[in-house]
Amino acid sequence: MYKGVIFDMDGVLVDSEPWYFQVNVEVLGRRGIAIDRRDFIRYAGMGMTTMWADLKQRYGLPDAVEDLVEAEAEGFFRFLQAQATLPAIPGVRELLMALHERALPIGLASSSARRNVECVLGKTGLRPFFRVVVTGEEVVHGKPAPDIFRRAASLLGLPPETTVVIEDSGNGVRAAKAAGMFCIGFRNPQSGDQDLSPADLIIASFAAPQRAQILGLFPTADRPGRQ
Secondary structure, eight states, X not given: OOOEEEEOOBTTTBOOHHHXXXXXXXHHHTTTOXXXXXXXXGGTXXXXXXXXXXXXXXXXXXXXXXXXXXHHHHHHHHHHHTOSOOOOOTTHHXXXXXXXXXXXXXXXXXXXXXXXXXXXXXXXXXXXXXXXXXXXXXXXXXXXXSHHHHHHHHHHTOOGGGEEXXXXXXXXXXXXXXXXXXXXXXXXGGGOSOOOTTSSEEESOOSHHHHHHHHTTSOBTTBOXXX
16 A cells, blocks of 8 residues: 655646647747647656756757746746636546545645746645645756655655655656656646556546546555555
């Protein structure tokens, strides 16, 4: 049995990858660069600094990486502020409620900027479920490096081998496995054709049968977890 769970945010809690794409089309467009959706999907789940360092090199952008990261974060924050509420992915709220009812420690590990993460959590109403929130700004190496998951597990007081991660991107799955954790790959069509093959379990929705599958990994009140 496992003792706690860490969620990714983008593509797991909310279908935000299309929002990021539109923001970054605008950021790159102001610099004379056009990028299509298929090309952008490769960056799903990747840390913002890592992504923009790659884009800077690919397109010869004159901006500092830090300025490009800030341009994306600011554009996405403006988008979020314009929304009254944000819809959560179907079934994920029910999964969080069930995990919370079992008193399991729940964390969030997102490559996004903290103010954007907190805004999403607030506008979906999901913030109360998360004991710990770690963002890409708080680790040296973003996904696919394991740093963000290791930090979240440490703050939750969980050994890696007792921790479950739910991720929708190939970069995130690789990060979770590099951290020594059990990984559930969530196949979200909005995240493109991601390579989730290293995941221990792959699901395509958070409908009741899949929620039961996930909950089966954790102890119930009458079934203690491993010591």
